[in-house]
Amino acid sequence: MNRLGEKLLIAFSWISGITLVSVVFFIVGHLIFKGIRAINLKLIFGETRPLDALLLRKQVFHGLFPAMMGTFLLVVLSVGLAAPVGLASGIYLAEYAQGKVRKIVNFFFDILATIPSIVIGLTGFSVAVFLHQHYSKQIYPCLLISSLSLSFLVLPYIIRSTQVSLESLPLNTRLTALALGGTRVQNILYVLVPQSLSGILSGLILAIGRCAEDTAVIMLTGVVATAGLPRSVLAPYEALPFYIYYISSEYSSPEELLTGYGASIILLIICMTLFLFAFIVKRRIIWQTFYHL
Amino acid sequence: MINIPEKAAEKLFLLPTVISIAITIGIFGFMLLLGLPLIIRGGHFLNLLAQSWAPGSGLYGIYPMIVGSLSIASLSLVFAFPLSLGCSVLISVVGHEVFGRFLRGVVQLMTGIPTVIYGFVGVFLLVPRIREIFQRGSGMCILSASLMLAVLISPTMILFFTDSFDHVPKSYGQAAEALGASKGQKFLYVTLPCAWRGVLTGLILAGGRALGDTLIALMLAGNAIQIPGSVLDSARTLTSHIALVFAADYESLEFKSIFACGMSLYLLATLLVLGARGLWHRNEGEK
Amino acid sequence: MNKPVKIRTTNLCFSYYNHPVLQDVTLQFFENSLTAIVGPSGVGKSTFLMTLNRLWEEIPGARMKGRIEIKFNGSFHDIYARSYSLPQLRRAVGMVFQVPNPLPMSIFKNIALPLKLAGIRDRSLISYKVEQALKRAYLWEEVKDRLTDSALKLSGGQQQRLCIARALILEPEVLLVDEPTSSLDGKAASVIEELLLSLREHCTILAVSHYWDQVKRIADVVVELSNSHHQSNIYHHQKPQPV
Numbered sequence: 147m148n149r150l151g152e153k154l155l156i157a158f159s160w161i162s163g164i165t166l167v168s169v170v171f172f173i174v175g176h177l178i179f180k181g182i183r184a185i186n187l188k189l190i191f192g193e194t195r196p197l198d199a200l201l202l203r204k205q206v207f208h209g210l211f212p213a214m215m216g217t218f219l220l221v222v223l224s225v226g227l228a229a230p231v232g233l234a235s236g237i238y239l240a241e242y243a244q245g246k247v248r249k250i251v252n253f254f255f256d257i258l259a260t261i262p263s264i265v266i267g268l269t270g271f272s273v274a275v276f277l278h279q280h281y282s283k284q285i286y287p288c289l290l291i292s293s294l295s296l297s298f299l300v301l302p303y304i305i306r307s308t309q310v311s312l313e314s315l316p317l318n319t320r321l322t323a324l325a326l327g328g329t330r331v332q333n334i335l336y337v338l339v340p341q342s343l344s345g346i347l348s349g350l351i352l353a354i355g356r357c358a359e360d361t362a363v364i365m366l367t368g369v370v371a372t373a374g375l376p377r378s379v380l381a382p383y384e385a386l387p388f389y390i391y392y393i394s395s396e397y398s399s400p401e402e403l404l405t406g407y408g409a410s411i412i413l414l415i416i417c418m419t420l421f422l423f424a425f426i427v428k429r430r431i432i433w434q435t436f437y438h439l
Numbered sequence: 440m441i442n443i444p445e446k447a448a449e450k451l452f453l454l455p456t457v458i459s460i461a462i463t464i465g466i467f468g469f470m471l472l473l474g475l476p477l478i479i480r481g482g483h484f485l486n487l488l489a490q491s492w493a494p495g496s497g498l499y500g501i502y503p504m505i506v507g508s509l510s511i512a513s514l515s516l517v518f519a520f521p522l523s524l525g526c527s528v529l530i531s532v533v534g535h536e537v538f539g540r541f542l543r544g545v546v547q548l549m550t551g552i553p554t555v556i557y558g559f560v561g562v563f564l565l566v567p568r569i570r571e572i573f574q575r576g577s578g579m580c581i582l583s584a585s586l587m588l589a590v591l592i593s594p595t596m597i598l599f600f601t602d603s604f605d606h607v608p609k610s611y612g613q614a615a616e617a618l619g620a621s622k623g624q625k626f627l628y629v630t631l632p633c634a635w636r637g638v639l640t641g642l643i644l645a646g647g648r649a650l651g652d653t654l655i656a657l658m659l660a661g662n663a664i665q666i667p668g669s670v671l672d673s674a675r676t677l678t679s680h681i682a683l684v685f686a687a688d689y690e691s692l693e694f695k696s697i698f699a700c701g702m703s704l705y706l707l708a709t710l711l712v713l714g715a716r717g718l719w720h721r722n723e724g725e726k
Numbered sequence: 727m728n729k730p731v732k733i734r735t736t737n738l739c740f741s742y743y744n745h746p747v748l749q750d751v752t753l754q755f756f757e758n759s760l761t762a763i764v765g766p767s768g769v770g771k772s773t774f775l776m777t778l779n780r781l782w783e784e785i786p787g788a789r790m791k792g793r794i795e796i797k798f799n800g801s802f803h804d805i806y807a808r809s810y811s812l813p814q815l816r817r818a819v820g821m822v823f824q825v826p827n828p829l830p831m832s833i834f835k836n837i838a839l840p841l842k843l844a845g846i847r848d849r850s851l852i853s854y855k856v857e858q859a860l861k862r863a864y865l866w867e868e869v870k871d872r873l874t875d876s877a878l879k880l881s882g883g884q885q886q887r888l889c890i891a892r893a894l895i896l897e898p899e900v901l902l903v904d905e906p907t908s909s910l911d912g913k914a915a916s917v918i919e920e921l922l923l924s925l926r927e928h929c930t931i932l933a934v935s936h937y938w939d940q941v942k943r944i945a946d947v948v949v950e951l952s953n954s955h956h957q958s959n960i961y962h963h964q965k966p967q968p969v
Binding site (some may be wrong): 151152155156158160161162163165166169170172173176177180188219230231232234235237238239241242243253254255256257260261262264266267269271272273275292298301305309319322329330331334355358359361362365368386387388390391393394395398406407410413418420421422425 | 445448449451452453454455456458459460462463464465466469473490521522523524525526528529530532533537538541544545546548549550551552553554555556557558559560562564590593621622623624626627649650651652653654679681682685687689697698701703704705707708709711712715
C-alpha cells in the first residue's frame with residue numbers, strides 16, 4: 147500500500163464520518179426547523195385547559211394529550227408484563243442454564259430478538275381474533291393486546307441486559323456469599339442481582355424506549371387515529387408514533403401537518419431522554435443488549 | 440429472610456424461560472395455523488413463494504413482495520456498508536481525538552431515534568428531492584426507501600465493526616508498527632483480516648434489521664405490487680404487505696397471504712440468526 | 727506434632743478443563759495450628775483451599791476426585807457425601823480471599839451478611855456478634871464510630887480485616903486464608919499476621935503464602951506443593967524453632 151492509498155483511505159473515512167453526521171443533523175434540523183413553531187401547550191392540550199385535561203375532567207380534542215397518554219399506558223403495561231418474565235429468564239440463563247440447554251435457550255432468544263416487529267404484531271392480532279371467535283365477542287384488538295404483543299417485542303432486551311450484567315460480575319463477587327454459607331438463591335437475591343442493578347435498569351429503560359417508538363406492532367393490534375383516552379384496557383387507544391405515521395399520509399391541511407412535526411419532536415425528545423438516561427446508567431450494557439450472540 | 444428451597448427456586452426461574460421460548464415457537468405456530476388454508480390451496484409453500492400476485496385469477500403468491508424486500512434491503516446495505524466501514528475506520532483506526540469520539544456518540548444516539556421519524560422526514564424531505572432529481576413518478580420508490588433505511592441500519596454496523604476492530608489484540612498492531620507499518624497498512628493487513636468475521640456478522644445483523652423494518656418501506660417505497668424494474672420503481676416489501684392487507688376481510692384468501700409473509704420473515708430471521716451465531720462463535724473460538 | 731488431626735485428604739486429584747492441577751494429594755492438618763501452604767505459582771495452592779469448602783464447584787470446567795474428611799463434633803465427616811449440607815459446611819469452614827472482597831454495603835451489613843444468610847434475625851444478637859467479630863479481627867477500635875459507612879471506604883488492610891471478621895462471625899472451626907497480605911503494604915501485612923497467630927486458639931488455619939519470611943514467622947507446619955512431572959509432591963516441614 148503506497149502513500150496515496152493511505153491518504154485515500156483516510157480521506158474516505160473522513161468523508162463517511164462527515165456524511166453520516168450531516169445526514170443526522172439534516173434530519174433532526176429539518177424536524178426542528180419546520181416543527182418548532184408547533185411546540186406549545188395548544189399542541190398538547192388543544193382548546194382544553196391543561197389542568198382539566200391532566201385531572202381527566204375534560205376530553206382533549208385536537209391535541210396530542212390522548213396520544214401521549216396512550217403511549218404512556220402502553221409503556222407501563224408492556225414493560226410491567228415483560229419485566230418479571232424477562233428478569234427471571236435472564237437470571238435462569240446466567241445462573242442456572244448450562245451446556246446444551248443454555249445453547250438452545252440462547253438460540254431461541256436470539257430468534258425472538260430478530261423476529262420483525264410486524265410479525266409480532268400480526269401474532270397479537272391473530273390472538274385477538276382467535277379470542278374474539280372462541281371466547282368472548284367483547285375482545286377486539288385493544289390496549290391490552292398491544293401491550294401483550296409489545297411485551298414479547300421487548301422481552302429479549304430485558305433478558306439480555308439481565309443476563310449480560312449478571313455474567314459480567316467478577317468471580318470474586320460471585321463467590322463471596324457462597325463462601326460464607328449462602329445458598330445459590332441467596333447469592334442471587336442478596337448479592338448478584340443488587341450488584342447488577344444498574345445494568346438491569348438500563349435494559350428496562352431501553353425496553354421503555356422501544357415500546358414508546360414502535361409503530362409496526364401497535365398498528366396491527368388496536369391503535370387508532372382518534373379515540374380519546376382509552377376507557378379500559380380492552381378499548382382502542384391513540385399513540386404518538388402512530389399519530390406521526392397517520393399524519394404523514396392522511397394530513398388534510400398545513401396546520402395538521404404541523405402537528406405531525408410537533409409530535410415527531412416530542413417523540414424524539416422522549417426517546418433521546420430515555421436513551422441518554424440508559425446510557426448514563428450503564429454505557430456498556432446498551433451495546434451488548436442489542437448485539438448479544 | 441426468604442428461604443426458598445433450591446430446587447423450587449430453579450423451577451421458579453425456569454418457568455418464565457419456558458414461557459418465553461413457548462412464545463417464540465408459538466409465533467411461528469400461529470402463522471402456520473392461520474396461513475394453512477392458503478398453503479394447502481397453493482399446493483406447496485415453496486410454490487407460494489414463487490407465485491405472482493393476481494387476485495383476479497386466484498393467485499395469491501408473495502413473490503413480488505419477496506423481491507421487493509430483498510431489493511430494498513440489499514440496496515440499503517450497498518449504501519450503508521461503505522459508509523459504515525468508513526465511519527468505523529475513522530473511529531477505531533484514524534482515532535481522531537475529538538471528531539472520532541463525537542462520531543461514536545452520534546452513532547450511539549442514532550440507535551435511539553424512532554423509526555417512524557426517519558419515515559416522516561423521508562416523506563417530506565427525501566421523497567420530493569428524489570422526484571425533482573429524477574423527474575419520474577411520485578418519488579416514492581426503492582431508492583428513497585433504501586437511502587433512509589441505510590441511515591437506520593448504519594449504527595448497527597458501525598457499532599459492530601468498531602467493536603470487532605477494538606477486539607483485535609493490541610500486540611498484533613504493535614508488531615506491525617514495529618515493522619514500520621503505517622496506520623492504513625496496519626488496518627488493511629492486520630486489523631481487517633483479524634476482524635472480518637465480526638464485520639460479516641455486523642453486515643448480517645444490519646441486513647436483518649433492514650429486512651425486518653416496516654415503517655420506512657411502508658412510508659417511502661410506494662407499495663405497488665409489482666416486480667420492480669429499476670430502483671426508481673415502486674415496490675412492496677413483505678412487512679408492508681402485512682401492514683397494508685391486514686385491514687382486509689379476515690376470511691379472504693388475500694388476508695391469509697399475510698401469514699405466508701409472516702412465515703417467510705420468521706424463517707429469514709432464523710436463517711440470519713444461524714448465520715450470525717455460526718460466524719461469531721467460531722470467531723470466539725479462535726481467540 | 728502431638729495435636730489431634732482435624733482434616734485429612736486422600737488421593738485428591740483436581741483438573742480444570744482436563745488440565746491436571748493437583749495429583750494424588752494425601753495430607754493431614756492439625757487442630758489449632760497454622761499450616762502454611764507454599765509452592766511456585768500455578769501449582770494449585772488456591773485450588774487446594776477451595777476443595778476444603780467445595781467452592782470450586784462454582785467454577786466452570788473444574789473436576790475433582792478423591793476424599794476429604796473433616797472432624798466436626800468429635801468424628802470425621804466426608805464433606806463430599808451426598809447427605810452433607812453445603813451451606814453448613816461453608817459456615818464451618820470460613821475463607822478469606824487474596825484480594826479483599828467487601829460488598830458495596832455498610833461495614834455493619836458486610837459483617838452481618840453471614841448471619842442474614844444463616845437466617846438469624848435477632849437484632850441485638852446480630853449487633854453483639856458483629857462487635858465480637860470486629861474485636862477478634864482487631865478492627866473494632868478503628869470502625870466502631872462509623873459502622874454505617876460504606877465498607878469500600880476502608881483502606882486495603884482494613885478491608886482485609888473486615889473480610890476476616892466476616893468469616894469469623896459464624897465461628898468457623900477451620901479458616902482458609904489465600905495469600906491474605908499479597909495486596910497490602912508491610913505495616914498492614916504485619917497486623918494481619920499477628921491477627922492470624924491469635925486466631926489459632928479457636929480454629930485450624932490453612933494459609934497459602936508466597937513469602938518464605940512470612941511463613942517462618944507464622945507457620946507451625948509448612949506444606950510445600952510442587953509440580954514436577956504432573957505429580958504433586960508434598961514436603962512437610964516442622965516450623966524452624968527460634969534460636
